[in-house]
Amino acid sequence: MSWTRICAYDALAPERGVCALVDGVQVAVFRTYDGDLHALDNLDPFSGAYVLSxxxxxxxxxxxxxxxxxxxxxxxxVTGRCLDEEGVSVPVHAVRVRDGLVEVNVRRPAGFFEELRAVAAAG
Amino acid sequence: MRIVVVGYGPAAHRFVETLAGKGFDGRVTVIGEEPRPAYDRVHLTSYLSGTSADELTYAVPGGIVTRLATRVTAVDREARHVVTADGGAEPYDVLVLATGSAPFVPPVPGAEHAFVYRTIEDLDAIRAAAKDAVEGVVVGGGLLGLEAADALRALGLKAHIVEMSPWLMPRQVDEGGGSVLKGHIESLGLGVHAGSGVQEVVTGPDGRVAGLRKPDGTLLEAQVVVFSAGIRPRDELARACGLDVGERGGIVVDSAMRTSDPSVYAVGECALAGGMVYGLVGPCNTMAEVAADRIMGGTAAFEGADMSTKLKLLGVEVAQFGAMDGALDVTYMDPVGGVYKKLFISDDARTLLGGICVGDASPYTALRPFVGKELPAAPSDLLFSGAGATLDLPDEAQVCSCNNVCAGDIRTAIADQGVTDVPGIKGCTRAGTTCGSCVPMLKQLLEKSGVEVSKALCEHFAYSRAELFDIVRVRGITTFSELIAEHGQGRGCDICKPAVASILASLHNGHVLDGERAALQDTNDAFLANIQKNGTYSVVPRIPGGEITPEKLIVIGEVARDFGLYTKITGGQRIDLFGARIEQLPEIWRRLVEAGFESGHAYGKALRTVKSCVGSTWCRYGVQDSVGMAIALELRYRGLRSPHKLKSAVSGCARECAEARSKDFGIIATEQGWNLYVGGNGGFKPRHADLLAKDLSTEELIRTIDRFLMFYIRTADRLQRTAAWLESLDGGLDYLREVIMEDSLGICADLDAQMEHHVATYADEWRATLDDPEKLGRFVSFVNAPGVPDPSIVFASERGQIKPVMAR
Incomplete structure (x- = not known):
């Protein structure tokens, strides 16, 4: 559990996302209209492509x-849950602003979710 | 059970379709003498304006055996088989005669040189003859005669109509209506000769038709003569095998559609039911359904039919319903405006018996269901347009006479089957699927049943796209935030944001990635490229009209090679380069822009391409420069954002090699100019474009397309292609013509100005992006490692090019 700086807060445009590469994990970071930040895994579980950002x-x-x-x-x-299909979700990562810089904390190793998805798909 | 149907017209089609729908599992063989299955005769005339025979032809229901171009020569009722011209025999357990009718040709000298108006082959022959003709005469001023005259006029002939009765359409209108109708038709430049018979069809010394002589000796000069003076039932097979036929023709049937031989049925125009031969599609369909029901063991009966008619011929509305006389009548006549309306009423002035309308048929829709019932309002009120709109129909009132559907059936479909729109009603009940004249009534029934069809775009806006467009336009709104704060709620979604982005782009034409607008765009517009399944993008430079120099082709090849892109030719005559990563897009485009390429907007809901055939410059058949026109149109409309993608094509002659009729707007060259077709598309539900206007000059063509596009952009729903838009447009193609060619709404100047603004302010959005460091800054793989390629993007090789490999 460690925080990684990815960019300046000002580099994020309202209501858009960017992708950061943190220890091999692709993290999608979003700035909402009111200025809040959210981070999800960048992998779209439906298509298998890294595009959610x-x-x-x-x-x-x-x-x-x-x-x-x-x-x-x-x-x-907020939760990473898919609101269109029950039972599907993407991992949520921690994100914060320190000294005008955006930091993320990748909560799970990259393989974890993949394994979970494999289990879910099999069962 | 083996069923043999003789004749393959609309009644036979409805019969086999009904059988199939009821799950009949025996063998059904249909033998028709025409070379194709049944086709839509109601819309036969549209064949001359470009609707193909295939489009008019009905699909053959599954499991039916058809024998086309085959004549039945005899029926052997003893052996229970029919004999075909090739000597074969087709055995039956049940025989259905659907032999139709033949046009009546009066036995006058020279009649063999005249045409009739019934089949696609007849129309082909008339069209061929019209090529060298200047004038034409139609004998017969009834419904079909006027249609034939309209067809001659459309083929460029000066047309005359000769009618035996003292006025036109004697079956539908009385003398007063006839005189108003005559005024309308003469004002169109057609000659009307009512109260006149035919002496002979005159031929010249070369044996070709020279005219038609009337009994008073006068000669109407004409090179084409068409007889459309009524029909005669084709009962010769029935007659020869000893079935009962009427004195004046027609195979006698009972209310079950059975002939005098219980294993032989007759349906359609060949049948004499209750002493009547019916020549309208509605009763013939009912007969076919009754016969199918009876054969399957049902108890349906044909009890006669409503002969009400409503049509628009030569631009004039004519309608007749119920009785054509009564103890009392109320008439409204406006000879100046060309309107005649009459209602027939019982002697106690309480019951509506029937009515006649010329020039304005609006009372027809509202009042026809009240025939035989108490008058819903004062007769004089009922004669004016719209007066009927608020009337409540009784359940048993027939709404669709073509398919015999009552108001109650429609209410049931709405209440029990949850139908919420007109297409739903059509699917459930068939109402409105044949002639379409009852569609306004269907809409009213929907509205009155309290069905609330939500037009809200999404949870953030309670408005339709067209309403939002007006709000943005009228209130001068320039940002999404302003719009949603004042007229919506929340912060939008993937539905409303791109829709509003498109509206803002259509109205203001600034860069799609300027300021806040960048956050409204789908990923394709956000990166000005097309996302593919593995998250890479494809790049399509504009190649206007599909014309490209070798130098530019080489540049595309070099770029593809240097960036390792998969290369494919598109259907729109351009080249698509696949597999580009986000951070490569600016470099790729820098090279393309340097070589003179512009964005092809393949990623946008915008004008895509204008395809073309090679045209008159090279092609020995071409009559106009289709390539030049395609390039001019593509350059004019490039960058135009719209509710959905827009495709176009230009063909240099009628051979139509550019497939223009499958496009949103397609142009086909003629000797005189350009024909403009609108509302076509390929895709999930293919639709051929409709002819909007003929023989336009280049200037007229461009003005009409300008207005068509802008009117579509203003009024269409989100992601509604022009095809669906046109079909949903109240009043359809005629209404579109009125709006953009006759300026019925007074908005043409506005539409023209909007398009001028678009053309004047167009700028290539890729060039602008390359010149703007802020925009370019977004084209990175990772915000914290901009130059590192996305490690999840992996390619394999196939046929010498890359292909994506997905991780799973």
Whole structure:
């Protein structure tokens, strides 16, 4: 558990995402309209492509969301849960601002989620 | 059970379709003398304006055996088989005669040189003859006669109509209506000769038709003569095998559609039901359904039919419903405006018996269901447009006479099957699927049933795209934040953000990645490239009209080679380069822009390409420069953002090598100019484009396309292609023509100005991006490692090029 600096807060545009590479993990970092930051795994579990940082940021019933740019499934930026298909979610990573810099803390090793997904797919 | 159907017209089609729908599992053989399966005769005339025979032809239901171009010469009722012209025999357990009718040709000298108006082959022959003709005469001023006259006019002939009765359409209108109708038709430049018979068809010394002589000796000069003076049932097979036929023709049937031989049925125009031969599609369909039901053991009966008619011929609405006389009548006549409306009422002035309309058929839709019922309002009120709109129909009132669907059936579909729109009603009940004249009524029934069809774009906006467009335009809104704060809620989503981005782009035409707008775009617009399954992008430089120099081709090849891109020719006559990573896009485009390429907008809901055939410059058949026109159009509309992608094509002659009729707007060259087709597309639900206007000059063509596109952009739903938009447009193609060619809404100047603004402010968005460090800064793989390629992107090789490999 350690924090990694990725960029200046000002480099993030409102309602857009960027991708950071942290210890081999692709992390999608989003800045919402009101200035909050959220970080999810960049891997879109539906397509298997690393693209969530390029989705459209919005809200669903007040909850901040991102829609996969490939097939438009919507994920909660808060919980990582897919709001269009029950039982699917993406890992959430910790993100904070220190001295005007954005830092993320990757909570799980890269392989963990892949394994979980493999188990879920098998069973 | 083996069923043999003789004749393959619309009634036979409805019969086999009904059988199939009821799950009939025996053998069904349909033998038709025409070379194709049944086709839509109601819309036959559209064949001359470009609808193909295939489009008019009905699909053959599965499991049906068809024998086309085959004539049945005899029926052996003893042996229970029919004999075909090739000497074969087709055995049956049940025989259905659907032999239709033949046009009546009066036995006058020279009649063999005249045409009739019934089959696709007839139309081919008329079209061929019209090529060298200047004038044409149609004998018969009924419904079909006027249609034939309209067809001659459309083929460029000066047309005359000769009618035996003292006025036109004597079956549908009375003398007063006939005189108003005559005024309309003469004002179109057609000659009307009512109260006149035919002496002979005159031929010249060369044996070709020279005219038509009337009994008073006068000669109407014409090189084409068409007889459309009624029909005669084709009952010769029935007659020869000893079935009962009527004195004036027609195979006698009972209410079950059975002939005098219980194993032989007759349906359609060949049948004499209750002493009547029916020549309208509605009753013929009902007969076919009754016969199918009976054969399957049902109890349906044909009890006669409503002969009400509503049509628009030569631009004039004519309608007739119920009785054509009554104890009392109320008439409204406006000879100046060309409107005639009459209602027939019972002697106690309480019951509606029927009505006639010329020039304005609006009372028809509202009042026809009230025939035989108490008048819903004062007769004089009922004669004016819209008066019927608020009337409540009784359940048993027939709404669709073509398919015999009552108001109650439609209400049931809405209440029990959850139908919420007109296509749903069509699918459930068939109402509105044949002539379409009842569609306004279907809409009213939907509205009255309280179905609330939500037009909200998404949870953030309670408005449709068209309404949002107007809000943005009228209130001068320039940002999404402003719009959602004042007219929406929340912070948007992947539905409303790109839709609003598109509206802002259509109206203001600034760069799609300027300021806040960048965050509204789908990834394709955000990176000005097309995302592929592995997260890489493809690049499509614009190649206007598909014309490209060898030098530019070489540059594309070099770029593809240097960046290791997969290369494929697109359907839109361009080249697609696949497998580019985000951080490579600016470098790729720097080279392309330097070589003179611009964005092809393959990633946008915008004009894509204008395809072209090689045209008159090279092609020995071409009549216009299709390549030059395609390039001009592509350059004019490049960058135009719209509710969905826009595709176009230009063909240099009628051979249509550019496939223009499968495009949102397609142009086909003629000797005189350009024909413009709109509303076509390929894709999931292919649709051929409709002819909007003919023989336009280049200037007229561009003006019409300008307005078509801008009107579409203003009023379409999100992601609604022009095909679906046109189909949902109230009033369809006629309405579109009124709006953009006759300026019925007074908005053409506005549409023109909007397009001028677009053309004047267009700038290549890739060049602008390369010149803007802030925008370029977003083209990185990782914010903390901008130059590191995404390690998840892996390629294998196939046929000498890359292909993506997915991790799973």
């Amino acid at each position: 390029r989705g459209i940021v919005g809200t669903r019933k007040g909850e901040p969301t991102v829609a996969s740019p490939l097939h438009k499934q919507v994920f909660s930026l």
